[in-house]
Amino acid sequence: MKRFLVLLLMCLAAPIAAQTGLPPAPYANKQLADPQQEAAARSLMEELRCLKCQSQSIADSNAPMAGDMRSQVRERIAVGETPEAVRSWLIERYGNWVSYDPPIASAVTWPLWIAPIFLLLAAMWLARGRFRKSKGDK
Helix, strand or coil: CHHHHHHHHHHHHHHHHHCCCCCCCCCCCCCCCCHHHHHHHHHHHHCEECCCCCCCECCCCCCHHHHHHHHHHHHHHHCCCCHHHHHHHHHHHHCHHHECCCCCCCCCCHHHHHHHHHHHHHHHHHHHHHHCCCCCCC
């Protein structure tokens, strides 16, 4: 019984231990002073995927990792980097998956671009065979 209680307490304490005690990144929730730089950073943040949430952009996510990524984007834009350079740096650091628009030229992503075309052709071929009149029907 004692072991069960210890195990139960450990399971309940695990989420508490997983919470970070660190403050958020400096520009996670603070906009840049220059409106043009902030607009460029915001536009880029909407095109980047949160690695923890996986279904939200880093602009929409409340995850601490998304906050860190927002801060990195804003810091790099503030020092004069172009949004494309920042995107390239993030893709190099986290992989193509961080971008909602992965490159076609990559050997890993080309099946994702080709699969819909292949499936459409296969569906048309199956439909052609299904709806074609047989030679015996007149």
